[in-house]
Amino acid sequence: MCGIVALFSAEEPISESSLKLGMDCLKHRGPDGQKFWISHDQRVALGHRRLSIIDLVRGEQPITNHDETLYLIANNEFYDFERIQRDLKQKGYQLKTNSDSEIALHLYDEFGTQCLHHLRGEFAFIIWDKRNEVLFAARDRFGIKPLYYSIYNNTLYIASEVKALFAAGVPAHWDRESFWQDTWGVLSSDRTLYANVHQVPPGYFLLASRSDIRLHRYWDFDYPQMHDSLTLHTPEDYIEQLRHTLDEAVQLRLRADVPVGCYLSGGLDSSAVLGMATAHSSEPMQAFTIAFEEGVYNEEAIARETATYCKANIQVIQIRQKDIAENFADAIWHCEMLSMNANTTAKYLLSRAARDAGYKVVLTGEGSDEIFGGYVHFRQDKLLSNQEGEDEETIKLLLKDLKQKNQVSVGLLFADEQIIPALNTIQHLLNFAPAWMQAAAQRHLKSIHLYSPELISEFQERDIYRIFFNQIDVEGQLKGREPVNQSLYLWSKTNLANYLLRMLGDGVEMAHSIEGRLPFLDHKVVELVRTFPISLKISGLTEKYVLREAAKPFITDTVYKRQKHPFIAPPSTFNPNEALQQLIQDTLRSSVMSRVPFYDQAAVINLLDQLPIMSESDRATADFNLLRMLSACVLQERFGLT
Numbered sequence: 001m002c003g004i005v006a007l008f009s010a011e012e013p014i015s016e017s018s019l020k021l022g023m024d025c026l027k028h029r030g031p032d033g034q035k036f037w038i039s040h041d042q043r044v045a046l047g048h049r050r051l052s053i054i055d056l057v058r059g060e061q062p063i064t065n066h067d068e069t070l071y072l073i074a075n076n077e078f079y080d081f082e083r084i085q086r087d088l089k090q091k092g093y094q095l096k097t098n099s100d101s102e103i104a105l106h107l108y109d110e111f112g113t114q115c116l117h118h119l120r121g122e123f124a125f126i127i128w129d130k131r132n133e134v135l136f137a138a139r140d141r142f143g144i145k146p147l148y149y150s151i152y153n154n155t156l157y158i159a160s161e162v163k164a165l166f167a168a169g170v171p172a173h174w175d176r177e178s179f180w181q182d183t184w185g186v187l188s189s190d191r192t193l194y195a196n197v198h199q200v201p202p203g204y205f206l207l208a209s210r211s212d213i214r215l216h217r218y219w220d221f222d223y224p225q226m227h228d229s230l231t232l233h234t235p236e237d238y239i240e241q242l243r244h245t246l247d248e249a250v251q252l253r254l255r256a257d258v259p260v261g262c263y264l265s266g267g268l269d270s271s272a273v274l275g276m277a278t279a280h281s282s283e284p285m286q287a288f289t290i291a292f293e294e295g296v297y298n299e300e301a302i303a304r305e306t307a308t309y310c311k312a313n314i315q316v317i318q319i320r321q322k323d324i325a326e327n328f329a330d331a332i333w334h335c336e337m338l339s340m341n342a343n344t345t346a347k348y349l350l351s352r353a354a355r356d357a358g359y360k361v362v363l364t365g366e367g368s369d370e371i372f373g374g375y376v377h378f379r380q381d382k383l384l385s386n387q388e389g390e391d392e393e394t395i396k397l398l399l400k401d402l403k404q405k406n407q408v409s410v411g412l413l414f415a416d417e418q419i420i421p422a423l424n425t426i427q428h429l430l431n432f433a434p435a436w437m438q439a440a441a442q443r444h445l446k447s448i449h450l451y452s453p454e455l456i457s458e459f460q461e462r463d464i465y466r467i468f469f470n471q472i473d474v475e476g477q478l479k480g481r482e483p484v485n486q487s488l489y490l491w492s493k494t495n496l497a498n499y500l501l502r503m504l505g506d507g508v509e510m511a512h513s514i515e516g517r518l519p520f521l522d523h524k525v526v527e528l529v530r531t532f533p534i535s536l537k538i539s540g541l542t543e544k545y546v547l548r549e550a551a552k553p554f555i556t557d558t559v560y561k562r563q564k565h566p567f568i569a570p571p572s573t574f575n576p577n578e579a580l581q582q583l584i585q586d587t588l589r590s591s592v593m594s595r596v597p598f599y600d601q602a603a604v605i606n607l608l609d610q611l612p613i614m615s616e617s618d619r620a621t622a623d624f625n626l627l628r629m630l631s632a633c634v635l636q637e638r639f640g641l642t
Helices: 016-024 081-090 102-118 162-168 176-183 235-252 268-279 300-309 321-335 343-356 368-372 376-385 392-405 421-430 435-450 453-459 464-469 474-478 483-510 523-529 545-554 557-561 579-588 601-613 616-639
Strands: 002-009 034-038 044-050 070-078 121-129 134-139 148-152 155-159 204-208 213-217 260-263 286-292 313-319 361-363 515-517
Touching: 002 016, 002 070, 002 121, 002 134, 002 162, 016 034, 016 044, 016 162, 044 070, 044 121, 070 102, 081 102, 102 121, 102 134, 102 204, 134 155, 148 162, 155 162, 176 453, 176 464, 235 268, 235 523, 235 545, 260 268, 260 343, 268 300, 268 361, 268 368, 268 545, 268 557, 286 300, 286 343, 300 313, 300 557, 313 343, 321 343, 321 483, 321 579, 321 616, 343 483, 368 483, 368 523, 368 545, 376 392, 376 435, 376 483, 421 435, 421 464, 421 474, 435 483, 435 601, 435 616, 474 483, 483 515, 545 557, 579 601, 579 616, 601 616
Parallel strands: 260 286, 260 361, 286 313, 361 515
Antiparallel strands: 002 044, 002 155, 034 044, 070 121, 121 134, 134 204, 148 155, 204 213
C-alpha cells in the first residue's frame, strides 16, 4: 500500500511545490521511496509515496506504458495478479515490473473503465489517459482504501488522505452540514467533515476531463429480492461454499515479498482468519493482540488460547489509559474523523507494535459483522421483522433476552421503544427503521443539549434522513429485500467505510506503514454471502451462524461458543484519576474547546462536573460524547480549521 496525490488543472500550470507538499504529508503511507511526474504542459501531476510489499526492487511509480500514453499511481493490493500478468503478456503487453499494481495500467488499456471488474482486492488508483485527456480515479468496492478529492481554483486535487489536500493548497474548513449529519450517525460515504472535500464513494470511479467531472458506480451489494427463485441448498452446502471461498481469500492474502502477520482478538472473525492462514503457512504465523487493564474488556486469555491452538506466535500489547492519552491526538490526526471510543487509539498502538516487530502486512477480521449481521442491532431487526412467524410474546421475550445479553458500555447500541418523529422519513420509504438508525437517533437526542444554539437553529428543521436517502438507490437496492439485508446495506453506506475501515482500519494501520488485508471483504466472499438466507446469518439469537460452522475446524471451542463482544476500549469515565480522563477534562474546559464551532462549552463543562455522581451506564454514554468532542478539538488545532 502507498500514498497517492494527483492534480489536474483546467487552466493554470500546476505548482510542483504543491504536489511535493501533498506527498510529504503522506510519508507515513510510503516510507520506502517517492517519485512524481508532471506533464509537459504542467496541467497534470502525479505523486507517489511507496510502501514496498511486492517487487521490492522495481515497483516504483508512476508507471507508464510502452508509448507513454498512460500513467498510473496506485495505493493497492491486487490478488491473483500473477495470472493476470500471464494473460497480459500473452496479449503482447510489455510489463516493466513484477508488481501487482501494473496490471491496472494494462487492463485499463485493454478494457477502459471496465478494467475494474477484473480486479480483486483493496485499492485506490489514478490513471492519466494522455491520448484521450481523461483522468480516471477508482476506489475499491467497499472503501477499504480511502480516496479524497476537491476542486479548488479550477484544479482537481485527489489524494489518499485529506491532510494531503490541505498541504497541497485546498483551504481547511469545517463542513457544518456534514458534522450535523454525523451526529445522527448517517454521514454519507461521499462526504467528509471538511468543506469542499469529498470522497470517491466505495464501488465508484471518477472521470475528469478539461470540462467535466463525473462519478460512476461500478459495483453494489445487489442483495436478492425476498421472493427471488434462488437455488436453495442445504445448510451443509452453504457452510462448505463459505469455507472454500473464505479459505481462498485468506490464502491469496498471504502472498507478499515481506512477512505477513495477523491481528488477533478473542472473537470469531480474527480467530477464523488466523486458523485458515495457519493451514497455508509453512512457518508459525505471528499474531498481535491488545490487552486492556480492565478484565471485562481484556481478551488476552482467549487470544492466547487461539494462538496456542493454531501453533502461532503471539505478541501481547498492553494498553493503559496513559498510553491512550499520550497517543490520542496523533491517532485522530491520522484518521481525520471523530472517534467515539478509545479503541481507535488502541488499534493505532497495535499497528505501531506490529511495525516495530518488523511487519508491513497483517491480516485482519474486519468486515465480517457487516456481511453476516454480527452486531446486536441486526439481530434486533431480524426479531422485529419476524419473517419466521413467531408469536408476539415469544418475540418480546427474545428481544428482552437479547437486550440483557448485550448491555454494551459505550453509547446506545440497542434501540429502545421511543417515538422519534425524524424517523418517519425512513418508515415511509422502507416501512421500518433499522435498529441501528433508531439507536443513533436516540444517541443524538440525548446529546442535543451539548450542541451550540447556533448549530441547532441552523439545522433543526432539516430532514436529515431525506438528505441521506436522496443519495441511496432505494428502488434498486432496498425495496423488496429482507429487512436485515436492507439494514446491512445502509450500514455499509455509512459506518463501514467512514468508521470501521477508515478509523479502525486504514487510518491507524497506515499511520505506521502497515498494510491491512481483509479476507471477509474479498468481493467473491461478499457476493457469495449476500445470497445466503438470513436464517443462516442469524440463527435465533446466535449471530454469524454459518461462519461459526464454516470456521469450526480452525478455531477453539471457546471461540466457537462465544457470543460477539465488540472491540471496545474501557471508558475513560470509569477511571477519573487516570491520564485520559484528565486530558478530556483539561481540553474541554480550555480555550481550545471554545474555538470548536459546534458545542455549547457551558453545557459541556456542566457534563464534566456531573460525572462523579452519574451511574456507570450514564458515564459510559457520556464517554462517547466526550471522546467525540476531544477529537473535534484535535482536528480543529491540527488542521487549523475555520
